[in-house]
Amino acid sequence: MTASDSDAEGDAVVYDLDPACTVSDVETGGYYAATVNGVVDYGVFVDLSESVSGLVHESTYDGSYAVGDDLVVELTEIRENGDLSFEPVDLGDRETVAVEHDYDIADIDELVDRVGDTVHLEGEVVQIKQTGGPTIFHLSDETGVIPCAAFEEAGVRAYPEVEIEDVIRVTGVVDEREDGLQVEVERLDALTDGDAEAVEGRLADALDDRAEPEETEPLVEWPALTQMFPDLREVAAQLRRTVLESRPIRVRHHADGDGMCASIPVQYALERFIEETHQDPEAKRHLFKRLPSKAPFYEMEDVTRDLNFALEDQARHGQKLPLLLMLDNGSTAEDVPAYENLAHYDIPIVVVDHHHPDPDAVEPFVDAHVNPYLHGEDYRITTGMMCVELARMIWPPITDELRHVPAVAGLCDRSKADAMTDYVALAESEGYAESTLRDVGEALDYAAHWLKYDAGRNIINDVLNVGTDDEERHRELVEFLAGRAESDVDDQLDAAMAHVEHERLDSDAHLYRIDVENHAYRFTYPAPGKTTGEIHDRKVQETGEPVITIGYGPDFAVLRSDGVRLDIPEMVSELNEEIVGGGVSGGGHLVVGSIKFVPGMREEVLDALVEKMADAELDEDLQSTVVGHEQND
Known part of the structure; x- marks a missing residue:
């Protein structure tokens, strides 16, 4: 010109x-x-x-x-x-x-080398946060997410016409902010019509490519688990896509050893992926939260709290509503009321679990459901085993830190799968003796008991030795917590064993019962479920014969079985229909579980339960999971 x-x-x-x-x-x-x-x-x-x-x-x-x-x-x-x-x-x-300006559109992942430069960016608004100073627009392009600060005046919303999911073009200066980057906005325009469609097309194609999980080989050769890899890959893709879209992920997991062996690797993998894709150093804190559930299902108390926090975060921080990831729970009809509550909002639900499922009840509410029962397998494939593979699909570089975790998960849930031999051998090759793995499981259970509803991020990571770099602290902590757990269990059983009642069922199986409300220490470790499991284990060792153990309180019973073909979910369903006014609910695995009922109907429920157990077939080869951490506190 x-x-x-x-x-x-x-x-x-x-x-x-x-x-x-x-x-x-x-x-x-x-x-x-x-x-x-x-x-x-x-x-x-x-x-x-x-x-x-x-x-x-x-x-x-x-x-x-x-x-x-x-x-x-x-x-x-x-x-x-x-x-x-x-x-x-x-x-x-x-x-x-x-x-018109001939825009040279920059990629977010290249901005680290352009601090101080004026750049042009195009992408989708995935979060809008109003601070006491500027308005922060989080912009997502094909390569990542970056906060863009636009200032109108202190505390006043800049560009009020721009909303989440709008496609925009930003011109601004790249600036360093703490451990990340931020663009100081000079100009921001919402794109429309053809310009917006062109950007949306680019973003959609790139999102599909970036969400695709990594190709991984299984840690051990186990066809029963590898047949589930396509399902796990779909979940991995959905979780990666959720991160790229800056939608928060909220994990609810059972507060036992297997639940923590499932959730910690997934948390570690997703946080690494967030760090790679988001320039905001606070993104990990805002986009991922892990919370334990004491019950092996999603309680109304938990879902109400989760939903309230999600709506507050949406209002205060401009976040999208989260995706809910259920780990080691979420597969049963008992979860449905909570899911129905979430159905009023845009909250996707993904379930990875190994409890006996109620797919007809659950699947209308969930976006993905991974469970070994849906593939003709059972609880021997623990959720921790599945989630280690899931985490590796999300972020393969963490593999070396996870090789021992499936063995811990299997030992925690007493898996009798043939693959346990390979998992233990894999852990031993990483320096973990089988006795150490058992101690890690006991330490996890002990820590979870005292943490109650707290995720205990740092201490749990140290116990499991994932995402930490202090081997000496890990060993000393496991030794201490496992020792305390053993001592507390011994104290509990010293008090409780004298009160265990025994009878021989018509099937010739041993039945042991104990009132854990009145004949065991309360509000301490071990809780009723763990206490019942420890008593059961001792009786199995003593007799070497089929054993059923019931630990009960005013309105609950915890059930364990070895050598008896029980179907606890089916029994619970029948009891609920047969005992009018009993209020029977519950579930679990086929040979381990817990039920609830109204206190005034306890004797009728327990008597009917024993009758059903007496009619069950014996199987000397049947091994129970005896999940010692399926607690009913």
């Missing part, structure tokens, strides 16, 4: 710059439409666009100008320091040509 530019009839061409144009869109000798933005003794300052300005020296014109006056200027010089010099021109016939 020069002074000689003209149309076919010789008219001069005056260029009218789009507000987004920069110095790259002008050149010396060109004629430009300008507006006076300041008057000084030595001339006037003029704007050609929002970022292109310069001086018209007083020696180049006669008369005077006022702020807001329009004129045509010629660009006479671009100095080395970037300053522009203009002269006013008086043209006769002329043609005005609109000039």
Whole structure:
């Protein structure tokens, strides 16, 4: 664009710059439409666009100008320091040509090398947070997510017309902020029509590619588990996509050893992925939260609290509503009331569990459901085993830190799968003796008991030795907690064993019963479920024969079985129908579980339960999971 530019009839061409144009869109000798933005003794300052300005020296014109006056200027010089010099021109016939900025769109993942530069970004708004100062727009493009700070005035919403999921173009300066980056916004435009569609198309294609999980080989060769890899890959893709969309992920997991062996690897993998894709150093804290559930299902108390916090975060921080990831629970009809509560909101639900499922009841509410029973397998495939593979699909570099975790999960849930031999051998190759793995499981259970509803992030990671770098602290902590757990169990059983009642069922199985409310220490470790499990284990060792153990309180019973073909979920369903007013509910695995009932119907429920157990077939080869951490506190 020069002074000689003209149309076919010789008219001069005056260029009218789009507000987004920069110095790259002008050149010396060109004629430009300008507006006076300041008057000084030595001339006037003029704007050609929002970022292109310069001086018209007083020696180049006669008369005077006022702020807001329009004129045509010629660009006479671009100095080395970037300053522009203009002269006013008086043209006769002329043609005005609109000039749009030729955007060089930057990628977010390249901005680390462009601190201090003015850049253009295009993408989708995934979060809007109003602070006491600027408005923070979190922008997602094909390569990542970055906060963009726009200032109107302190605490006032900038660009109020822009909403979450709008496609925008941002011009601003890349700035360092704590351990991340931020763009200081100079201009922000919502794109529409074809421009928006083009960006949306690019983002959709890139999102599909980036959400695709990594190809991984199983830690051990186990067809029963590897047949579930396609399901796990779909979950991995959904979780990665959720991170890329800046939707928070809330994990609810059973507060036992297997639940923690499931949730900790997934948490570690997702946090690494968040760090890779988000420039905001606070993203991990906002986008991921792990919370334990004492019951092996999603209670109304838990869902109400989760939903309340999610709605508050949406209102206060401009976040999307979260995806709910259920680990080691979430597969049963008992979860349905909580899911029905969430159904009023845009909260996807994903379940990875190994409890005996009620798919007809659950699956209308969930987006994905991974469970070994849906593949003709059973509880021997623990949730921890599945989730280690899931975590590796999300973020493979953590594999070396997870090789011992499936063995811990299997020992915690007493899995009798043949693959346990391979898992224990794999852990031993990493320096974990089988006795150490058992101690880790006991330490997890002991810590979870005292943490109650707290996730206990740091101590649990240290016990499991995932995401930590202090081996000595890990060993000493496990030794201490496992020792305390053993001592407390011994104290509990010393008091309780004398009160265990025994009878022989018609099937010839041993039945042991104990009132754990009145004949065991309360509000301490071990809780009723663990106490019942420890008593059961001792009786199995003593007799070497089929054993059923019931630990009961005023309104609950915990059930364990070895060598008897029980179907506890089915028994619970039958009891609920047969005992009017009993209020029977519960479930678990086939041979381990817990039930609840109204206190006034306890004797009727327990008597009917024993009758059903007496009718169950014996199987000397049947091994129970004896999940010692399926507690009913």
